[in-house]
Amino acid sequence: MPVSELERVLRQDVVRICPPSGRTVGSEGHRQAREYLAGRLHEIGLQPYRGSSFGMAYRDSEQKFFNLVGVVPCGKGARPPVLIGAHYDSVIEAPCADDNAAAVAIALAAAAQLAGKELKRDVLIALFDAEEPPYFLGESMGSTRFYKE
Secondary structure, eight states, rough: OOOHHHHHHHHHHHHHHOTTOOOOOHHHHHHHHHHHHHHHHHTEEEEEBBBTTTTEEEEEETEEEEEEEEEEOOOOSSSSOEEEEEOOSSSSOOOOIIIHHHHHHHHHHHHHHHTTTTTTTTTEEEEEOOOSSSSSSSTHHHHHHHHHH
């Protein structure tokens, strides 16, 4: 992908992930970001990690969370996968491009670059939920939950 096209896609993803109201867990911005990201994983051509959906729902008491995980398959499956991860929730009610929408856009760009290539191992693209306080380092933290499950 030419640099100018890559810059355009990265910018587009960051802007779409970053509503002015932020993406705190449970907010409308959070829901919109999740839906957009699931669409992007599909558009790039990834396969869901499990089942037929990129969303890996989990619950902790009253709150429902969703990690989004797609696979760039290698077709051989002999080696352990590589994981590229970032989180899509934000800590405050603000756009928060640097927390962590820019990293999410980079993970998507990496997936797009790898899709369709002949790989020696699967690559997992994991977009984690609930990485910010009050969930940080708790049982609801998306990366922790993904690892444990």
